[in-house]
Each structure stands twice: as C-alpha cells, then as structure tokens.
Amino acid sequence: MTRDGIDGEAPTLDQARRQVEHYGLEVDPQAVLVAVRLISAGARVGRAAEAHFARFGLSTGRYRLLADLEDHGGEKSPSRLAADLDVSRATITGLLDGLEREGLIARRPSTEDGRGTVAVLTARGAQRLRDMASEHFGRLEAMVGGLSIEERAVFLDLLARVVRGSAALAAD
Amino acid sequence: MTRDGIDGEAPTLDQARRQVEHYGLEVDPQAVLVAVRLISAGARVGRAAEAHFARFGLSTGRYRLLADLEDHGGEKSPSRLAADLDVSRATITGLLDGLEREGLIARRPSTEDGRGTVAVLTARGAQRLRDMASEHFGRLEAMVGGLSIEERAVFLDLLARVVRGSAALAAD
DNA sequence: AGGCAATAGTTAGCCCCCTAATCACCTTGG
DNA sequence: CCAAGGTGATTAGGGGGCTAACTATTGCCT
Structure with a gap:
C-alpha cells in the first residue's frame, strides 16, 4: 500500500x-x-x-445548476446562480449556453430589470432530473457506503474544517 | 451556518x-x-x-509533475509520469509543453527506446522548486492546522475510504 | 435633471483535463 | 523475416473553470 x-x-x-x-x-x-x-x-x-x-448527458456543473434551479422553484437569475453555486458569472453563462442548446433550460428577459435575464427550468430539464434521480442518488449513497453513520458525521466535520483551512492556500 | x-x-x-x-x-x-x-x-x-x-507561475498539474520528477532523480518518461500522477498521457504532453516553454524541464529522446522521450528537470526547474518550498509547505501545513494530530489520522483514513467508494460513481 | 459609479450579462483568451485518432517504433509469432 | 498487434508520444477537439474587458442598464447623488 x-x-x-x-x-x-x-x-x-x-x-x-x-x-x-x-x-x-x-x-x-x-x-x-x-x-x-x-x-x-x-x-x-x-x-x-x-x-x-x-452518463446522463450532463456535467457536474450543469447538474448542479439544474438541481439548484429546481430546488428554487425553477427560476433564478444568472447572478444569483453564480453566487449560490460559487462559480463566476462567466462560468454560469457557459453552463446556461450548453443547457439551453439541449433544451433543458430557457432564458427569458427579466421583467423588473432591463439588464437582467432569468434562467427557467424547462419540462425537459425537469424530466431529465427525474429520469436520473434514482440512479444518481443511489450511486451517491454507495459512494459513502463504506462509512458508518458516526464516521460520516465525523467526516463532515473534518472536511468542513479543512475546507475552511484551504483559504490559507489562496490567502493574501 | x-x-x-x-x-x-x-x-x-x-x-x-x-x-x-x-x-x-x-x-x-x-x-x-x-x-x-x-x-x-x-x-x-x-x-x-x-x-x-x-503565485509561483505554476499550476497544480505542473507542480505535481515537477515535484515527482525531482523525487525521482530528475528524469522520467511521459508514460511513467502519466501513470504516477494518474492523468492521461495527453495531459502529460500538455504539462510538459508548458514547463518546457518556461525552461523548467527539457525533453530528450530516450536512448533505449526509439519511440520514447524522457523529461529532465532543468537547473531552473530545480531552482523554482527550491524557491517556493518554504512558502508552499508552510501554507500546506497551515491548511490542515485546524486539525489535531489524531484528527488528521482519522481524516486520512476516512478520506481514503471515500475515495475508494468514489469508484462507485464511475463504475459499469 | 444629469452625470457617473455600480451591476447584469456576455465575450475573449487562457489553462487543465479528457477521449479519440494518428504516427512512429517495438516485439512477437507464424 | 516480416506482418500484425502493442506501446510511446503527439495532435485535434471538446468541456469546465477562471480573469479581464466590454455593453447595457440602473440608480444614486449632487
């Protein structure tokens, strides 16, 4: 080893x-x-x-965006998405482009802000999430299957603290 | 929170x-x-x-390659690097291109295999590693500074098991 | 009201990583 | 001994992420 x-x-x-x-x-x-x-x-x-x-024709970023959208009622502005997913606005633009090309989301202009856009989860997008849900969550569960309940709790705690510490890498 | x-x-x-x-x-x-x-x-x-x-004009991949090279006496074939760093050979080609452009490594044809190349750490490359060593390792240490010795051991164990479990994501 | 800074979104250009295809060379087996 | 398959490295093309710069609109503040 x-x-x-x-x-x-x-x-x-x-x-x-x-x-x-x-x-x-x-x-x-x-x-x-x-x-x-x-x-x-x-x-x-x-x-x-x-x-x-x-496997589902997505990427980590695209999935996270879709899931976040659904969890939020199906609508959100790109800026909001960027903040919530913790990526740059430019990245959101790229993800939305891809998702829009596949018809999983749509863009429509914001009604209350002339500069703004809002990303909307389409029926197709919701369907995609539904189709993959069982296998997706099953695999996620299997991924941590090697840990007991207590170990998972410990791991979550330690992971959070190390992630906080990772700020030391980029600091200054 | x-x-x-x-x-x-x-x-x-x-x-x-x-x-x-x-x-x-x-x-x-x-x-x-x-x-x-x-x-x-x-x-x-x-x-x-x-x-x-x-900060040091490198990327994670380039640093890992440089460090691995040094740890191995300064010479290694691209294939070997790909295996040891666990990335594709194509990625190694890209990393070597960048490092060679900056004079941190050099490529020379293998003597015993006509197809082969060997990447060589240059004096400049070794110097770069030396220059960054103190800050680099200091920051790494700071990153996990929030964990006690015992917690680090536990974390290493749990992390290894979850990584093993992550194979379940890609399986089939 | 008018000017100007802040904000929303996009674009352009960079790096990393990947897969698939290509070319060169090695090695083996009939 | 030479054809066929394997292996080393590169290239081409794709996606994801980033920063910096640009456009359009908003909204504050004098």
Whole structure:
C-alpha cells in the first residue's frame, strides 16, 4: 500500500518526508501528506463525478445548476446562480449556453430589470432530473457506503474544517 | 451556518432531504449530503490550490509533475509520469509543453527506446522548486492546522475510504 | 435633471483535463 | 523475416473553470 509505482496515485508519507527533508524545512510531514492527499482526492473525486454525470448527458456543473434551479422553484437569475453555486458569472453563462442548446433550460428577459435575464427550468430539464434521480442518488449513497453513520458525521466535520483551512492556500 | 443564501456554497442537509423526498426515493439524506459536500469540497480545494500555485507561475498539474520528477532523480518518461500522477498521457504532453516553454524541464529522446522521450528537470526547474518550498509547505501545513494530530489520522483514513467508494460513481 | 459609479450579462483568451485518432517504433509469432 | 498487434508520444477537439474587458442598464447623488 505504501509501495511505489504500483498504485501510483496516492502520495505517500515517505514522499512527503523526503521532500520536507530535502529542503531542510521544519514542517510536519504528516500535515503535508494530509494536504496533498486532499488535493489529490479532490481531483480524483471530481473526475469520477464528471464521468458519472456524463452518463446522463450532463456535467457536474450543469447538474448542479439544474438541481439548484429546481430546488428554487425553477427560476433564478444568472447572478444569483453564480453566487449560490460559487462559480463566476462567466462560468454560469457557459453552463446556461450548453443547457439551453439541449433544451433543458430557457432564458427569458427579466421583467423588473432591463439588464437582467432569468434562467427557467424547462419540462425537459425537469424530466431529465427525474429520469436520473434514482440512479444518481443511489450511486451517491454507495459512494459513502463504506462509512458508518458516526464516521460520516465525523467526516463532515473534518472536511468542513479543512475546507475552511484551504483559504490559507489562496490567502493574501 | 445552515442559513440559505448567505454562505451560498456548502449544500445543506435540508436541500438533500428535499431532493430525496421530491423524487420519493429511499435514500439516506445524510449520505447524499456527505457525497455532495465532498464533490463540492474537492472543487473548492482544487481552485484554492490552483490559485496557490499560480503565485509561483505554476499550476497544480505542473507542480505535481515537477515535484515527482525531482523525487525521482530528475528524469522520467511521459508514460511513467502519466501513470504516477494518474492523468492521461495527453495531459502529460500538455504539462510538459508548458514547463518546457518556461525552461523548467527539457525533453530528450530516450536512448533505449526509439519511440520514447524522457523529461529532465532543468537547473531552473530545480531552482523554482527550491524557491517556493518554504512558502508552499508552510501554507500546506497551515491548511490542515485546524486539525489535531489524531484528527488528521482519522481524516486520512476516512478520506481514503471515500475515495475508494468514489469508484462507485464511475463504475459499469 | 444629469452625470457617473455600480451591476447584469456576455465575450475573449487562457489553462487543465479528457477521449479519440494518428504516427512512429517495438516485439512477437507464424 | 516480416506482418500484425502493442506501446510511446503527439495532435485535434471538446468541456469546465477562471480573469479581464466590454455593453447595457440602473440608480444614486449632487
């Protein structure tokens, strides 16, 4: 498991230790390992999610947008979507373009703001969500099936704290 | 903290419950929440990492490649890099292109395989790693600073198991 | 009222990652 | 010994995300 070259994906404690020593730093190798594993895990999970949504002709971003729209009654402005999904407005434009091309959402001008637009979930979009719901949620559940209820609670807590800590990466 | 609209980023248990109910599924909302939070956290951390590496004129992928190269004595074939970093060979080609353009690595033809190339860490590349080491590792350490030693160990374990579970997303 | 900063949305250009297809070279087996 | 299949690397084309810059509209403030 700590072998080299075979699994080739998860960074090891040895690697972290070697690096820290190589530069003569006084940093805890385990802390580095946790950080590196999290970054690596994030990428892996992200790609798995992308493959998952591809089955339904969607991507992670497009699904999140659709689901958020539905949860909000089927209508929302792009700016609001950007804030709620925590991505840039430009990204929302791109996601809406794709979803509109497939007829899963529609854009209509805002009635109360001349600059504004509102994204509307179409019947087709709602249908797509319905069609995939069972398999989608089933797989999500299976993904965390290896953890007990208590472990899940602990994981949620730790994850939230590390995510908060990740601000330290980008700070300044 | 479970309020809506303010933090606008982390999905809530309420949302998960609403969705599951909406489709009349027998799925544990907490399990869904954990999965969704993980996916969302992965994206967030990934973007933070990208911003972090941008400070040094690198990206996550480029840094990982450089670090792996150094840890391996400064030389490795693209295929080997692809396997060890767990990305496609095409991605490695792109990363090497960028790094070569900046003079951080060089490509030279393999001596024992006419098809092969080997990526070599240049002095400039090694220097770049040295220059950023202190800040880089310091920030990584700060990122997980909110967790105690024991919590880090627990987190590593849970993370590994969830990542293993993420195969369930892409399976079939 | 008139000017000007703030906001909504889009566009353009960049990087990362992917898959599929291509070309070159290696290796094996009839 | 040479054809066929395998492997190394690249290219082409796609999607997602970002920032910065641009257009249009709003709304505040003097």
